[in-house]
Amino acid sequence: MNHWSEERLDDDPEDSLVRPYTITRGRTLPERGDLTLITVVSTIDAEFGTANVRGLQPEHRMILEQCRIPAAVAEIAAGLNLPVAVAKILIGDLIALGRVAARPPLALAAGQKPDIRLLQAVRDGLLRL
Amino acid sequence: MGYSDSDGGPGGPRGLAAPTAVKILIAGGFGVGKTTMVGAVSEVEPLRTEEYLTAASVGVDDIGLVEEKVTTTVALDFGRITIGSALVVYLFGTPGQERFWFMWDDLVHGALGAVVLADTRRLEASFGSIDFFESRGTPFVVGVNSFDGRQDRTEAEVRDALDLDPRVPILMGDLRERAVGRDILLALVDVLMAEQQPVPTR
Numbered sequence: 001m002n003h004w005s006e007e008r009l010d011d012d013p014e015d016s017l018v019r020p021y022t023i024t025r026g027r028t029l030p031e032r033g034d035l036t037l038i039t040v041v042s043t044i045d046a047e048f049g050t051a052n053v054r055g056l057q058p059e060h061r062m063i064l065e066q067c068r069i070p071a072a073v074a075e076i077a078a079g080l081n082l083p084v085a086v087a088k089i090l091i092g093d094l095i096a097l098g099r100v101a102a103r104p105p106l107a108l109a110a111g112q113k114p115d116i117r118l119l120q121a122v123r124d125g126l127l128r129l
Numbered sequence: 130m131g132y133s134d135s136d137g138g139p140g141g142p143r144g145l146a147a148p149t150a151v152k153i154l155i156a157g158g159f160g161v162g163k164t165t166m167v168g169a170v171s172e173v174e175p176l177r178t179e180e181y182l183t184a185a186s187v188g189v190d191d192i193g194l195v196e197e198k199v200t201t202t203v204a205l206d207f208g209r210i211t212i213g214s215a216l217v218v219y220l221f222g223t224p225g226q227e228r229f230w231f232m233w234d235d236l237v238h239g240a241l242g243a244v245v246l247a248d249t250r251r252l253e254a255s256f257g258s259i260d261f262f263e264s265r266g267t268p269f270v271v272g273v274n275s276f277d278g279r280q281d282r283t284e285a286e287v288r289d290a291l292d293l294d295p296r297v298p299i300l301m302g303d304l305r306e307r308a309v310g311r312d313i314l315l316a317l318v319d320v321l322m323a324e325q326q327p328v329p330t331r
Contacts, residue, residue: 036238036239037221037235038239040149040217041147042146042147070148072150072217074176074178074205075209077178078177078178083178083179083202084178084179085180087178101147103147103148105150105151106149106239113325114151116322116325118149122151122212122218122241122318123315123318123319124212125211125212126210127315129307
């Protein structure tokens, strides 16, 4: 992927020869430790789509595009073909810029029981499979 | 909070409001059918992503015991079941290298529960996953993959060999069948719901 070219939006991440932490400009830890594999990310003001992308890297724009339909961090990482930790750093950038919102998963600490209505909803959903 | 609205069933339209996400882990030894099960019940082709895990390990070299960091790449296959516009279930097939996924905190924390898959020809491959979930108190059920309808062990034999608590359900079937995967997940949800009752109902 040509990171020096801001114009190319359609590069295939499968072709990326760029090392992952080059994309994050050397950062290896997300600034936000609260993103999980199933934190759901959605693009704010999706009507504007990827307008006003100055200063964003191609991967940032891909996230904005993908999250017009809310997607979990794991899905974003898979879509970018990047390790989860790298995706989290890029998502953190977009949160800091106010471009995406993150919805944390239900907090289920060890030993904590899930809500019975949630379980009933999951059960009903499985029966429709 | 309503979870069970009817718009947006599997493959249906999703609203732009972010849904609540929950996850279920699909574990078991290498080659027992984790990705097969994820693929059979997921509304999308299983996706794959990876993570770098770093763990301290103690190695021996010529200056004696040295603690060093070992980084390994662990892959994850996952799928999704959209329950409605407000709720999505993610199914995470844990990577084959069990020694490593146990250390993936983000993966193992906060799961509703787990499915441990087993192959009757090498049940011991699933011991590690069972020990792990038992020690964490994570509710789980066991699914035995009967490849091509072959069932060479009874449920009682499997239960005995795995030294399973009698309350842990064992389901047997061909994991390529969506209905088999669905029934395994339903059994897990039933375990979770039973735990909500002051008096066990099953």
